[in-house]
Amino acid sequence: MEIARANEGAFRRGDAARFTGEVWLRATVAAPDGTNVGVVLFAPRARTHWHRHPGGQFLYGLAGRGRVRSRGGAGHVLGPGDVVWVGPDEWHFHGGNPDEPMLHVAVNGGGAPEWGDPVTDEEYAEGF
Ligand code: MN
Numbered sequence: 001m002e003i004a005r006a007n008e009g010a011f012r013r014g015d016a017a018r019f020t021g022e023v024w025l026r027a028t029v030a031a032p033d034g035t036n037v038g039v040v041l042f043a044p045r046a047r048t049h050w051h052r053h054p055g056g057q058f059l060y061g062l063a064g065r066g067r068v069r070s071r072g073g074a075g076h077v078l079g080p081g082d083v084v085w086v087g088p089d090e091w092h093f094h095g096g097n098p099d100e101p102m103l104h105v106a107v108n109g110g111g112a113p114e115w116g117d118p119v120t121d122e123e124y125a126e127g128f
Contacts (some may be wrong), residue, residue, distance in 0.1 A: 002029045003029075004028035004029050004037075009026045009027070009028060009039075010026065011024040011025065011026045011039075011041070012024065012025055012026070012027075013025075014040075017049075017115070018048065018049050018051070018115050019046065019047070019048055019049065020045075020046060020047050020048075020049070020095075020118050020119065021042070021043050021045055021046025021047065021095075021096075022042075022043040022046050023040065023041065023042050023043070023046050023047075023048075023095075024040070024041040025038055025039070025040050025041075026038060026039040026040075031110075033110045034055065034109070034110025034111060035055065035107070035108065035109055035110050036107075036108050037105065037106070037107050037108075038105070038106045038108065039062075039103070039104075039105055039106075040094075040103070040104055040105075040106055041101065041102070041103045042066055042094070042095045042096035042101060042102045042103075042104075043096055043101050044096045044097060044098060044099055044100055044101055045095070045096055045098055045124070046095050046096050047067070047093050047094065047095025047096065047119050047124060048093045048094055048095060048119070049093065049115055049116055049117060049118050049119060050071065050091050050092070050093055050115075050116035050117055050118075050119060051091070051092070051093070051113045051114060051115045051116060052088075052089045052090055052091050052092070052113060052114050052116075053086065053088065053089075053090075053108055053109055053111070053113050054088055054089060054109065054110070054111030054112070054113075054114075055088060055108065055109015055110045055111045056085065056086055056087050056088045056090075056109045057085075057086045057106055057107065057108050057109065058083060058084065058085055058086075058105075058106070058107040059078060059083070059084040059086065059094060059104050059105070059106055060081075060082070060083050060084075060104060060105040060106075060107070061078045061079050061080050061081060061082045061083075061102065061103075061104050062080060062103045062104055062105060063080055063101075063102070063103040064079075064080075064096065064097070064100045064101040064102040064103055065077055065078065065079045065096075065097045065100045065102055066078045066094060066095055066096045066097050066100070066101075066102025066104065067093075067094065067095055067096070067097060067102075067124070067128065068084055068086075068092065068093070068094040068095075069092060069093060069126075069127050069128075070086070070090050070091065070092040071091040071092065073092075073127065074127050075126070075127035075128035077097065077128075078094070078102060078104060088109065091116065093119045093123075093124075095119070095124070
């Protein structure tokens with residue numbers, strides 16, 4: 001059994017090769033198959049680049065509100081208590097709302113995500 005205590009995990013700044021704006025990530029624990037749980041804080045308008053997870057990803061909103069959208073799909077506002085399932089290899093982004101930060105838990109299926117281009121301001125606004 002492994003426990004990641006809330007007061008022990010350091011947040012690290014998301015790097016510009018994967019994120020736009022100010023994003024802070026805290027990794028926690030990982031299962032033998034690579035499934036892992038992270039906590040992510042997005043400033044308003046901050047977001048991931050387009051990316052996909054080979055094992056899919058659950059997003060669970062904790063605080064604030066943010067945006068999540070699959071490429072070519074409708075936009076969804078993610079708020080506290082909402083759960084989103086992003087299927088395997090589904091290109092998508094997630095981030096803060098235009099005027100609100102968002103804190104979410106991410107449960108990531110095994111396998112390294114593939115990262116693509118930054119989400120442009122037009123793509124960030126599309127579908128909302
Ligand atoms: Mn994702």
